[in-house]
Amino acid sequence: MSEVLDPPPPAAAEAPRRPARPARAIAIGVAVLVALFIVIAAAVKGGVKETAETPLLGLPAPVVQTTTIDGSPFDLASRRGSWVVLNFFSTWCRPCVEEHPELVRFAAAEAARPEGAELYSVIFNDDTDKVESFFADRGGAWPKLTDPDGQVQVAFGVAKSPETWIIDPAGVVRARMISTVTDESLTELLDGLRSGLVPGS
């Protein structure tokens, strides 16, 4: 700044002034920025990353008041006292179809044990007719919950099927699993939660 405020020096004094190299200085600055950017671009993997984290973990589950596919009312709050597993499902999603036999096995095993978890399928953007015939073909007698307008999926923040959520007897969200589950992984996680070993996944 002093340069500007100084009285203008005589013309002759300008010539031998210290050579300023703004181009070099700016080039170095830009080079550093570009290099940083390249490092960042190379480091970032990109693509859609799916995390099973949800801010709902450890909080009371959202209100779910809907009907089952055969018309009887369902209220999640009335299921307090038992472990609830919600599986978001659609017939058009291939992983959902793939994991279906695992869920059938899981449901059978839970039904057989005392205080076993209750499994519910939440229909995710699909026609009830299709879901009905799917279950008729492939088995699975647990209740299927309709989700008109996607209220349930939005309440849980589910963007893609399948997703599986575990809600404990106190009505608190304990786990969220994105994409397919197996009978084994689900049982293991549920047992861990039951015995209090796993504070939540």
Added chain:
Amino acid sequence: MSAQVARSRAAWLALALIAIVALAVGVSRTGGARTPEERIDAVARTIRCPVCPAESVYESRNSVALNVKAEIARLIRSGQTDDQIRAGLAARYGDDVLLVPSTRGIDALVWVLPVALLVACVAGLVVAFRRWRRASDVGPPTEADRALVARALRPDSGSDP
């Protein structure tokens, strides 16, 4: 100041007045409470469709986006403010459903950096123009300058500068 200049000034003043009045009329029309539909659209434009990148739920026809839009409508009916709705959706779907970056923490950089660059550019130009102006008015002629001119004039200098 000639009459012509005065006339031109008056004409500009009149133009400016007309423009300001027209703008004021136009802007005043936008006031007033927004309808719920306008609010739904406005919020929907700031929420990313959770499954389709770079599209808002306002634009997207994906069923998930339609569901989110229906939820926005429900929340507006239930009396939540726009910011509450946005915060609620971000809490469920993650912060990256918000299309407008926040102004907290590192996110604020995306707002601040362009302004900083603007300030830097303007400052640079101001400095440059000052320097250029200083370079162009060289001050009173020195003895050396006079000698130079005298030397240049001594031989027959008929040519144009």
Added chain:
Amino acid sequence: MNGALGMAGIALGLAASVLGGVTLVVGLAKHRLRLVRSGTVYVWLVLAGAVLAVIAMERALITRDFSLSYVAEVGSSRTPALYNVASLWSALDGSILLWTIILALYLAATLLWFRRRLSDPLVTWALVVLFAISTFFFLLLAGPANPFGAVSGAIPLDGPGPNPLLQNHPLMVIHPPMLYLGYVGFSVPFAFAIGGLITGRVGEGWLLDTRRWTLFAWGFLSAGIVLGAWWSYEVLGWGGVWGWDPVENASLLPWLTGTAFIHSVLVQERRGMLRVWNLSLLAATFCLTILGTFLTRSGVIESVHAFSDGPIGVYLLMFFALAAGTSIGLIGWRGDRLRSPGSIDSPLSREGAFLANNVLFALFAFVVLLGTVFPLVVEALQDRRLSVGRPFFDRMTTPLGLALLTLMAIAPVLPWRKASAELLRHRLFWPACLGVACVVVPVLLGADGLAPLLAFGLGGFAAGSALRQLVLATRRQGWRGLVGRANGGMVVHVGVIIIAVALAAQTSYQRSGEFRLSPGETATFGGHRFTLLDQVREDTPAAVVLKARIRIDDGPVHAPARQQFKGRGDIVATPSVRTGLAEDVYLTLLKPSTEDDARVTFGVRLMPLSLWLWTGGALMAVGTVLAAFPGRRRRPTDPASAPIMSRPADEVAARQDEAEADLVAVPRLGGADV
């Protein structure tokens, strides 16, 4: 057969690029002109290789040779011939092939254009740079983006066809080649810029050589962007033309820096200043085309237009690093020696306006780049995802756009060197009247909102300024008043202004509604009546098409459709648009009727001034051609402020200074400029 032919073409192109580059460098180093001349033969071999590869690929596509994985990926026996030919660029590998052939064509054109000046090291270095770029692209084709790979396993009998979005509108046939002609076209001025830095000759010579190339590349890029917006409007069905998607931003970035260059280069020509800055702009433009390709082809950024992700990202990033590193290194090394000593007397002058223009365009490019890559930066630093979307870009670019419109109003009437307030008052009066009229009339018609009204007013102001110059120039020179850089540039300005006004109107005044009707029912929306007639089903070889026939205002019948493509099973909604001068009625079929439910759900969007967008784009293209048309110009050896008699014909503004000298006193300085 096709695969072997294509691979042979790629091998030929790769070898010729390497050998050509090496020969020219050796020739330069040893000062052997004969070696340089023989090196140029490789240009034709590069072209032959690229042509061979393209012919092989087209042959494979046309004969449905599903033994090639690329054809198996995008080809289909059901695709209509036109889209089948165009499916060359409907996926990643093919698009690189398109890039390569265009580059080879530019390389050959450069050689032809400069064939008499091969002894000039600047030209030779430029050819070396172009050889280096083509080496890279042939390497991509030979390795990570090889379109001639054999299909693994059994040869399929049929393929899925190209992405459905790319095969239901003819615009898709011309949009990508236009865009690529623009992207790749910037390679030529970039090559000359690098050549100038290497040889140390950054005087005005190389500029005159490449200015028209830059203009053509810029024109193609502009046309490509507008056509892309049009395609998205006609095909994607979301009713918009610009979504600030990363792929769109990638095309806008080089356009912004290229536009800045086209303006600031005039200051260099006229005053000899801004040499290093102009070189930097050219380098930035080229690097941004590569960066954009990296961002959109590597999968690091999510995009609606997700092209593909694959191993190609690393290569593009390395090439970007190489290009940016070379440019920055050369500028840092040479820059300070090449700076010119000139000075600008007054901010209120033509050159001052160009500086402001450059600041605004640089800022604009920075905002777009920052918004595009910011999610990457945050993810790398904090492992957290965030989105920067349309609301951010709209909010940040609106003031920049308004500032640019203001500048477009004032700059064309400014003389070089220095202007007075009186001169501006005089010259801007009628443009300002037009601007005020453009606020008053919409307000009388019921328009509201500050930003759109400002855009209309400033747009009218800027258009008035451009028209003033065109009127004065044609009055003076007849039809020649429309050609040449300054006048053609004003035609481009008018086109840009029309687009800006239309965008402002669309952002603020677009309305949408959704209706569910049974056949025979009528709905009203925004003063229009929509009567659902029926729903029809058509079977084409490629798709099953459901069309809802809707009568608008008891007039013509429009049929928004839903196509289910047989190959991929994708469902694509195709909107139907009733085009109007002031407003488009844009219909989309949201939910067709089913056997159980005869009701059809359709969306209506009222889009103001859509037609203006395409008109503005066409004007930009026309203006670019007019600007490239050689006007009577100043001999380059004349001093910039030579006496009036030798003033260039196309620098009308400069002559107007004289014409209006009796009205205002403008200081007119003679003497040496540079």
